[in-house]
Amino acid sequence: MTNLLLKNIEKRFGKTEVIRGVDLVIEHGEFVVFVGPSGCGKSTLLRMISGLEDISGGELYIGNRLMNEIQAAKRGVAMVFQSYALYPHLSVRDNMGFGLKVRKVSEEERIRRVAAAAATLKLEALLDRFPRELSGGQRQRVAIGRAIVGNPAVFLFDEPLSNLDAELRVHMRSEIAALHKRLSTTMIYVTHDQIEAMTLADKIVVLRDGRIEQVGSPRELYENPANQFVAQFIGSPRMNILPAANAAMLAPNSTTPVTAKSVGIRPEHIAIVSSSESALRGKVALCEYTGAVTLMHVQLPNEQTCLVVHDKNEVPPPGSELGLIAEPANLHFFDQKGQAA
């Protein structure tokens, strides 16, 4: 069942075009992540869905209802802000119940729904505290709780984890994933962190310069990127892009399409062999030990650097010569315009 439909959505600030004709279908209960570099328009798109930003062109439907001219409060959406936006003078209880209070929901019902949301997020012990008395993770949970209380049709998250430290971010990520499983409500999540996107999403929407570059599951985007931008944006460390001529040297059994201008290969898909065993040879320029793996920067004869994820204990010392090979299936070809060939 379609929950959200974006038809040729546009946004202009004066003469500056920020969103340039976005078409997107989001099914009921999907976890959709908008991902892209800074300034790509992902937060603007989210704010347009929420109603906090006007729509300059196109049509937005939520549950088959045209929403362009509907007020934010009447769209059935709830948003978790990057800053959490918890009212500092209200307790956790009052923050969570604020929306119900302004909507004149009875006090009994308010207490019941706040208690239910607090139980879902294990916030019972914090209900009488003020935001200043909470840690970053607790504030985040309260912000999510405030969204849950309104029982919205769509949850919107605007980079909700970016203010947390790395460890807490991983923890909250799993909590949000668990929450989605429990509530089965449509969630739209904005992030610039592709790891967050990969781990949380049912569907990832990659944006660049106000346009959608590709929509698909994390696996689809990782395995079959539609273009060079998506190929390099999704996956960490980012994909190596080499001249198409290197493909045959890297994987002798591969077939290079006629239109291919470049070949992409992910660092984790390259294997190291002795220099006599491969036609593509290089010198180790730098090794970065990260614990589980070592990131090797290999200098190729054409002065390009190729990154290799090396998961063996023995790491060739910098300056040593080696050969690089890859499976033909792991090569991605791109044409002159950077589109998949």
Place this chain on the structure above:
Amino acid sequence: MAAVTHTNEPGANRAPWLTLKYREMLEAWLFISPTFIGFLVFFLGPLVAIFYYSMTEWNLLSQQAAFVGLHNFNDALLVNPDFWHVVRNSVIFAVGLVPFNMALALTLALALSRPFFGVVFFRTVFFAPVVTSAIAWAIVWKFLLQGEGGVINQMLALVGIDGPNWLRDPNWAMAAVIVTRVIKMVGLNMILYIAALQAIPRDYEEAARLEGASRWQIFRMIIWPLLAPTTLIIMVLTTIGSFKVFDHIYQMTGGGPENGTLVLAFYIYQQGFKFFNVGYASALAIIMFVIVMALTLVQVMLRRKEME
């Protein structure tokens, strides 16, 4: 291992007690000494002196001073009926001015805190009177408020209203003084409120909007409570300012008509520099200090209670 000695080290011959801590302290005192000396001579000195003068019967003309203890305070509080009349006027002035000033300042700030074409012009227009000479301001308004030929009354005449002689009519003089004072000073509080409004993250308002709050609910339930610290500061400063008002009264009404605008600061001036009762004027100044201090404390406590 050979010991290394630095015989040419700067400050090698310095007295041992002159440690880094003391040197830095000396430097700090040296830097603040001009202000500190000014504070002692021009503020703390007169403040202490005024306490002494308040307990003397000192006539500036005869240059004779006699210690009279609390006689001046007794005179003001229990004997002289003028004092309570003046206090009453000061309270009326403050009660009329403070809420009016604050409400207008907040209204203007709400209208002018967000960017729109011409916002800087409007902010300048409302702030300009603050930096205008108080005497010049009062003179201009004195002309505008004249009974006959005054611009205000001429405009009222256009709609068939026969305006009073604003500054000579006992029923209107205080109101006229309050209104002109508010128009002069409202810009300062407006700027303070604008700064406070701009410091409130927009996310709060947006979150409230998404939750269904109306503009009024957003103001009442989010913005107004978050403005509380600024409101307290503004309330205290405006109250103190209203009790200290002098130049405005001096130029516009001279305390009249029928002592109807004779407020405390102007009364102190009259006693000290017109009738040369320095001792009595000093006692009045101390009483004013106590009143303002008490009012400030009450306001702080009330706001604190409200915020809890």
